[in-house]
Amino acid sequence: MRIAVIGAGHAGVAAAEAAAKQGAEVVLFSAESALPYFRPRIVGVAVGREAEEAILFHPREWFEARGIELRLGSPVESVERVDAGFVVRAGGKDERVDRLVLATGACPFTPPLYATKRERLSPLWTLADARALSAKLVPGTRLCVIGGGILGLELALGAAARPGVSVTVVEREDRLMRAQLSDLVSGALRDNLTRRGVEVVTNACVERFEEVPGALRLCFADGGVREFEQVVYALGARACLDLARVCGLEVGRGVRVDGSLATSVEGVWACGDVVEVDGVTRSVALEAVKQGRVAGENAAGGKAVYRSVGAALSYRHPDLEILAIGAAQPEGSRLREVPTEKGLCVLVIQDGLLVGVQALDAREAFRQHEKRLGQAVDGAGEGV
Ligand SMILES: Cc1cc2nc3c(=O)[nH]c(=O)nc-3n(C[C@H](O)[C@H](O)[C@H](O)COP(=O)(O)OP(=O)(O)OC[C@H]3O[C@@H](n4cnc5c(N)ncnc54)[C@H](O)[C@@H]3O)c2cc1C
Incomplete structure (x- = not known):
């Protein structure tokens, strides 16, 4: 049996490993050119705390040893149903497979205001983003992180430790991590960040960006204006559903799956941040790995069942x-x-x-x- 796993993040690599263990031939497609890596640790790379090689899951030989054909820099463009299988197209090349595992993950939430490409504005989502940001965090840089959720705060804390970099967190709500923390704990967190040199600005809604020489100007709804050399937005994530739609899968916030992680289309399984479980999508690396193992095993003929862990x-x-x-x-x-x-x-x-x-x-x-x-x-x- 030949299986295409689409997406080589936490879920995709776990799925490929599990399917190969069951004796399937596996082709693992990755849109990224880097070897698969621990996504949460890109923050360490961005702030110069970790080397790129240190955050890779495995060296290339690991995939070869398991018979997993890893195709880097190969975003899958389309999937077509043929007879009892599928034709997967990537980079203009067609690949015939019997079954599919979709593990395309999530993308940074990018409201229209943030969608215009600007040199000094970016999300922090891929190793390539981390590499680019790291080069910009030099002494004298004023970094603004828009979004006071966990990703934004992690970056802010790391960047504040870089010599000569000043860090400001801008949050629209009245407190940091409003979805997870009470005002008491959020207030203590704010004090902690302030002690570490991070400026926190709450109740601040960015209305407009203006490019000015050497900086990006943020214009706020209350009329205030601030300028920064670099701005990173961390506004949450959305499941990457483009390919799921191409495949005709039933989707809500994420791809709908049953307890075996089978989708609404026969022969297609899904796992990781791209799926919704009990109506919600998650961004938890450990869950993505667990789901990947189940989806990969089942695509290769297994009978594994996925049980969600708590959302702590x-x-x-x-x-x-x-x-x-x-x-x-x-x-x-x-x-x-x-x-x-x-x-x-x-x-x-x-x-x-x-x-x-x-x-x-x-x-x-x-x-x-x-x-x-x-x-x-x-x-x-x-x-x-
Ligand atoms: C900065 C950051 C910090 C994080 N910190 C934590 C943390 O501390 N703890 C935690 O539990 N979670 C954390 N997360 C979330 C965690 O990284 C995700 O839950 C996890 O990566 C999900 O794994 P996944 O395999 O589903 O998706 P991903 O890791 O996103 O991998 C999906 C892959 O699919 C690729 N892809 C998409 N479309 C295609 C296509 N058409 N063809 C080929 N490839 C495609 C993407 O390029 C990507 O490489 C963090 C995320 C980020 C961005």
């Missing part, structure tokens, strides 16, 4: 750890700080139930309380 946020910077699970701060909820040896751990309580736990540099307390999510909380005591 876990972010570890060399000297800052953010952990969060459950609701951030729903209407009518109250917050309770629990004692910790160091750091901060906060419980979110709604109608007497524990609905969220959040921690900054307080892993032990977080682990202790996260297990009790959904349980009743004792109103009088300090703990739950």
Whole structure:
């Protein structure tokens, strides 16, 4: 059996490995020219903390040893159904396969205002983006990161450690990481960033960009104006669905799949950030790998089942750890700080139930309380 895996990120490489293990011939198509790599670690490359080679999954020989034919710089342009199989077209060349695994991942969310190509404005999504940004983070650079979510903050923290680089985070909402953190924990995070030299500007909505000599000018809705040598936007992600649509797959926010990660079209499986599970798309590398293993095995005739892991946020910077699970701060909820040896751990309580736990540099307390999510909380005591 010959299987095409489209996309060589976390999910695609895991799928290719699992399918090859089952004895299938695998062709792995990658739109990128670099060998497959750990995407979360491109931040380290962008800020000069990690070398490119250090973030590769495997050397080229690893793929060869498993009989995986890796085609780099080969974005798949079209897929056609023929008889019982498919013809996959990439770089003008046709490849006949029996089955498909779609692992095209997600793309950075790019609203129309950000879509015009500008030298000083970019997302940080690929190793090529990281390489380009790294060359620009030289002494004297003012970097602006638009978006106070986890990706933006990770970049801000890393870049602030680069000599002579000043960093500003611009967030439209009234606090950082609003979707995951209560005002109490978000406020502590802001203080932490400020101590590390990162300027944080909230309630700030960029309305217009203007190119001026040597910089990009940001014009805000309240009339304010700031200039930066480099601007990176981190506004979230959207599943890359172009090819899924070409294949006629049923899609919502992502490709719809069943528990075996089969799509609505026979002979096609999907995995990673491109799929939706229980109506939601995720951006979690570990989930992408787990899904890749299941989709690859099943495409090669296996019977694996995918079970989603919880949607906890876990972010570890060399000297800052953010952990969060459950609701951030729903209407009518109250917050309770629990004692910790160091750091901060906060419980979110709604109608007497524990609905969220959040921690900054307080892993032990977080682990202790996260297990009790959904349980009743004792109103009088300090703990739950
Ligand atoms: C900067 C950054 C930091 C992150 N940090 C974390 C973190 O700390 N923890 C965490 O869990 N997750 C993190 N994530 C998310 C994590 O990287 C993703 O969940 C994971 O990469 C998903 O894997 P995937 O294989 O589904 O997609 P991807 O890794 O995005 O791979 C998809 C690949 O498919 C390719 N492709 C798309 N279309 C085609 C086509 N037509 N033909 C051929 N190839 C195609 C793409 O170019 C891409 O290389 C981060 C993401 C980014 C961008």
